[in-house]
Amino acid sequence: MESGGKTVTQVEQWSVEDLVFRIYNLFANIPPGAQTTLLELQRDEHIKYLNEGLKQLGPSFVALDSSRPWLCYWIIHSMALLGESLDYQLESNAIDFLNRCQDPNGGFGGGPGQMPHLATTYAAVNSIVTLGGQKALSSINRDKLYNFLLRMKDPSGAFRMHDAGEIDVRACYTAISVASILNILDDELIRGVGNFILSCQTYEGGIAGEPGSEAHGGYTFCGLATMILINEVNHLDLAGLIDWVVFRQGVECGFQGRANKLVDGCYSFWQGGVLALLQRIDLVTGERLSLFDSGEEDSTGNSSSEGEDTDGISSMAEETCHFKNGEQQDSSCSVNYTSSSHTQSLGNVEMEPLFHSLALQQYILLCSQLENGGFRDKPGKPRDFYHTCYCLSGLTVCQHSCSKDYDSPSVPGQVLGPYSNLLEPVHPLYNVVLKQYREVREFFSRS
Numbered sequence: 001m002e003s004g005g006k007t008v009t010q011v012e013q014w015s016v017e018d019l020v021f022r023i024y025n026l027f028a029n030i031p032p033g034a035q036t037t038l039l040e041l042q043r044d045e046h047i048k049y050l051n052e053g054l055k056q057l058g059p060s061f062v063a064l065d066s067s068r069p070w071l072c073y074w075i076i077h078s079m080a081l082l083g084e085s086l087d088y089q090l091e092s093n094a095i096d097f098l099n100r101c102q103d104p105n106g107g108f109g110g111g112p113g114q115m116p117h118l119a120t121t122y123a124a125v126n127s128i129v130t131l132g133g134q135k136a137l138s139s140i141n142r143d144k145l146y147n148f149l150l151r152m153k154d155p156s157g158a159f160r161m162h163d164a165g166e167i168d169v170r171a172c173y174t175a176i177s178v179a180s181i182l183n184i185l186d187d188e189l190i191r192g193v194g195n196f197i198l199s200c201q202t203y204e205g206g207i208a209g210e211p212g213s214e215a216h217g218g219y220t221f222c223g224l225a226t227m228i229l230i231n232e233v234n235h236l237d238l239a240g241l242i243d244w245v246v247f248r249q250g251v252e253c254g255f256q257g258r259a260n261k262l263v264d265g266c267y268s269f270w271q272g273g274v275l276a277l278l279q280r281i282d283l284v285t286g287e288r289l290s291l292f293d294s295g296e297e298d299s300t301g302n303s304s305s306e307g308e309d310t311d312g313i314s315s316m317a318e319e320t321c322h323f324k325n326g327e328q329q330d331s332s333c334s335v336n337y338t339s340s341s342h343t344q345s346l347g348n349v350e351m352e353p354l355f356h357s358l359a360l361q362q363y364i365l366l367c368s369q370l371e372n373g374g375f376r377d378k379p380g381k382p383r384d385f386y387h388t389c390y391c392l393s394g395l396t397v398c399q400h401s402c403s404k405d406y407d408s409p410s411v412p413g414q415v416l417g418p419y420s421n422l423l424e425p426v427h428p429l430y431n432v433v434l435k436q437y438r439e440v441r442e443f444f445s446r447s
């Protein structure tokens, strides 16, 4: 087949410029009916690919031996995004397997008997939350997990990935995220984290993994989500952050992770998720940000100070709509950007949607999706479960980017391709599907 002067066999070697050309050509030359087919999410093929992956997670599986909870998360979360439930036996095997990765002194390792690590703890906890139900949720030893988190805390307040391991923004995010979702977050875990993240925001506006390094989308997501979870997001230079991240969406329509690098499907979530969070800061934190800035009282009549307000965390995690004149607006309230604190810090500029969501969906569906299932970084690269998870996560963030709150039905115009492409919504702070997030909040609010 000829397309734009290149044969299909050449497509896999196409450069970024060729990709743009390909996208334009596809839409210029193909009749409107056929365009929809090209943009169709290949649900059945993705589910087949993911199910095959789940079956391989058994004891004979040796690849990525120290990242097996990650494989569980990437596959189980992808299935949940597609609205697909797991086979009963596979689900039960996954719970047992993750339980065997749990260290007797708290936290989860990369496999049974491996030392506990914050990244695999985050992956295991998010997998268990996504599996849901009494058996899965009660398998987490929260007391021991809390002790593990305290052990990972450096005297500076930041976290190490593992015993004697590196201190970085990922470690802070994974620690705070699991503590928050399991309802064990307290002042001691929060102490010093905000200052560490602030020291990682660079002159470019994005956030680096550690002080002095280059801003990167993966760390920027981790840093921003952490600052929201600990109720200190107003300390970041939000105008600089927005400025950095909006320029990471390239002419190819996908996102790059850092300046002067190629776009990659996985940044659809890391960078798209940053924008989803920034757009919703008002929604997730109420008007507390502006109240912090001015030192005024909050809507409940309490004057708040940052860092000590754990109630702010739960109110945010329950997706509180913003309060006006002491009255909580109902769930139909609209997000009023002009009244939000971050627009104040931007000089009251009225905010448009922060990224081109339809264009990003186009990159994900046309360039990252494989017809026979799975997603990849870009054409020419093979599919894998990591990219499948984060391309699907980016897709749902796009589809719900204009919703008033996380689980309002997506506006049809926001879904590129057929409406059957619509995925389950996620809670963007944790990247777990909203339904499962609700279940875990309810489950652990009792204890």
Ligand SMILES: CC(C)=CCC/C(C)=C/CC/C(C)=C/COP(=O)(O)OP(=O)(O)O
Pocket: 119, 122, 170, 173, 174, 216, 217, 218, 219, 222, 256, 257, 258, 261, 262, 264, 270
């Ligand atoms: C929750 C959790 C553990 C999050 C991890 C976040 C994440 C994806 C961090 C990215 C790390 C990084 C610097 C990659 C650069 O890789 P590269 O040089 O191959 O890619 P690039 O050229 O696109 O920058």
Ligand SMILES: [Zn+2]
Pocket: 264, 265, 266, 267, 377, 387
């Ligand atoms: Zn990638």
